[in-house]
Amino acid sequence: MSPTGCPGRFSFDAIGTVWQIDTPAKLSPEARAAVAAVIEEYDAVYSRFRRDSRVFVLTEGGSITLPPSGEALGSLYRTLYSLTNGAMSPLVGGSLEQLGYDAGYSFMPRGAPVPATAWDETFQWDGTIIRSTLPVTIDVGAAGKGQLVDLVSESLRRAGYPQHTIDAGGDMLAVGPSALRVALEHPYTPDSAIGVVTLQNRALCASASNRRRWADGLHHVLDATTGRCVDTVVATWVLADSALIADALATALFFVPPDVLLAEFEFDYVRITSEGRAHYSSSLAGALFS
Amino acid sequence: MIDVKKPHQRWVLAGLATASLLGSAACAASPPTSSGAGGDAANAAEPATGSAESNDFTDGSYSATGSYQTPGGEESLGVTITLASGSVSDVQTEPMPSNPTTELYQGKFSSGIGGQIVGTPLSELSVDKVSGSSLTSGGFNDAIEQIKREAAQ
Numbered sequence: 001m002s003p004t005g006c007p008g009r010f011s012f013d014a015i016g017t018v019w020q021i022d023t024p025a026k027l028s029p030e031a032r033a034a035v036a037a038v039i040e041e042y043d044a045v046y047s048r049f050r051r052d053s054r055v056f057v058l059t060e061g062g063s064i065t066l067p068p069s070g071e072a073l074g075s076l077y078r079t080l081y082s083l084t085n086g087a088m089s090p091l092v093g094g095s096l097e098q099l100g101y102d103a104g105y106s107f108m109p110r111g112a113p114v115p116a117t118a119w120d121e122t123f124q125w126d127g128t129i130i131r132s133t134l135p136v137t138i139d140v141g142a143a144g145k146g147q148l149v150d151l152v153s154e155s156l157r158r159a160g161y162p163q164h165t166i167d168a169g170g171d172m173l174a175v176g177p178s179a180l181r182v183a184l185e186h187p188y189t190p191d192s193a194i195g196v197v198t199l200q201n202r203a204l205c206a207s208a209s210n211r212r213r214w215a216d217g218l219h220h221v222l223d224a225t226t227g228r229c230v231d232t233v234v235a236t237w238v239l240a241d242s243a244l245i246a247d248a249l250a251t252a253l254f255f256v257p258p259d260v261l262l263a264e265f266e267f268d269y270v271r272i273t274s275e276g277r278a279h280y281s282s283s284l285a286g287a288l289f290s
Numbered sequence: 291m292i293d294v295k296k297p298h299q300r301w302v303l304a305g306l307a308t309a310s311l312l313g314s315a316a317c318a319a320s321p322p323t324s325s326g327a328g329g330d331a332a333n334a335a336e337p338a339t340g341s342a343e344s345n346d347f348t349d350g351s352y353s354a355t356g357s358y359q360t361p362g363g364e365e366s367l368g369v370t371i372t373l374a375s376g377s378v379s380d381v382q383t384e385p386m387p388s389n390p391t392t393e394l395y396q397g398k399f400s401s402g403i404g405g406q407i408v409g410t411p412l413s414e415l416s417v418d419k420v421s422g423s424s425l426t427s428g429g430f431n432d433a434i435e436q437i438k439r440e441a442a443q
Contacts, residue, residue, distance in 0.1 A: 185422020187422075192409035192411045193409065277407070278407045288408075
């Protein structure tokens with residue numbers, strides 16, 4: 001982590017992305033240390049890129065105990081696993097590795113796509129305990145960064161900074177009396193935007209398949225039932241009360257239409273198909289350029 | 291409660307929750323099958339929840355209007371389902387709100403508004419933040435750059 005000197009802004013690199021935390025008053029060294037500790041603990045539990053992470057143990061099968069936040073993560077994944085008919089799964093890590101998105105960043109596909117292990121009786125995520133009778137590679141990339149943003153927010157509140165904006169590489173949470181204007185990056189032209197949304201006391205998370213690509217047709221949003229990349233949707237944004245929900249739903253919108261998720265969750269969305277068409281909730285009707 | 295006549299059957303749905311269940315059916319790869327023996331088309335139009343179990347639908351468009359109570363009075367939502375080869379091929383919802391609050395909520399249930407995206411250069415916008423994917427993973431982008439460099443040698 002390399003904090004910059006900008007007053008009221010704390011910037012650093014962590015979990016492979018750039019973080020910016022803005023607060024009305026400059027963060028104390030203790031508050032910065034608390035933020036760093038929250039991120040380090042989360043990474044040490046969930047990173048599939050670290051051989052010393054807690055989830056790495058499950059690559060041999062067995063059981064692990066997660067921190068308290070693991071309960072909300074597991075139950076959200078279970079709900080979305082059901083709503084997407086198994087397409088969105090924390091067991092997709094092996095399918096990602098098969099296509100080359102592995103701990104060594106080899107980006108060399110090992111062969112044809114492989115479906116993820118099914119979330120059946122061989123895999124149990126009960127509260128903070130995960131048990132797997134089969135070797136599995138957990139990947140919580142679809143929701144983990146969002147949850148980490150929520151946890152950082154909690155640590156800032158505890159440290160005496162109730163007003164803050166957290167931006168983790170475009171996934172963000174704004175808490176306080178002033179609203180932020182946030183541009184939605186164009187999925188095909190990164191120096192332009194397709195609209196501007198107002199963010200206040202909510203989280204905004206994005207998911208996109210067009211940028212994190214490593215070969216023709218290969219990117220990180222996989223259907224766990226086939227192990228193949230999803231190509232019908234290219235970018236999504238979700239506004240929700242927590243970054244955990246916003247992040248997870250942004251990925252879920254690659255697999256199912258918004259109505260399926262609106263039956264269970266309260267959120268606003270923008271969803272761009274590969275033909276460049278946008279679908280969005282009616283409250284965002286004025287947000288997109290036309 | 292059910293008035294069976296094709297092609298425009300009308301029945302009263304229990305409420306919005308039912309309407310959104312119908313929406314979910316649209317994304318299933320194939321309709322649920324049941325072990326029940328074949329019946330005639332009229333039997334297929336049993337109560338909405340039961341009919342979803344049957345495989346004996348005739349292709350065509352089916353419309354229904356659901357009504358439900360809100361604190362502001364009774365509201366309606368129209369649903370049209372198109373069946374092709376026994377599968378749901380299309381679902382359209384038609385909000386029929388009579389007050390602004392309902393309009394807001396029904397908008398969330400209808401399948402959203404569509405349109406072609408239009409880009410505006412970021413340099414012409416006054417914004418605090420940009421949300422997208424270009425910054426999602428420094429480690430990822432570094433690794434890709436490194437591979438490109440090695441591949442070019």
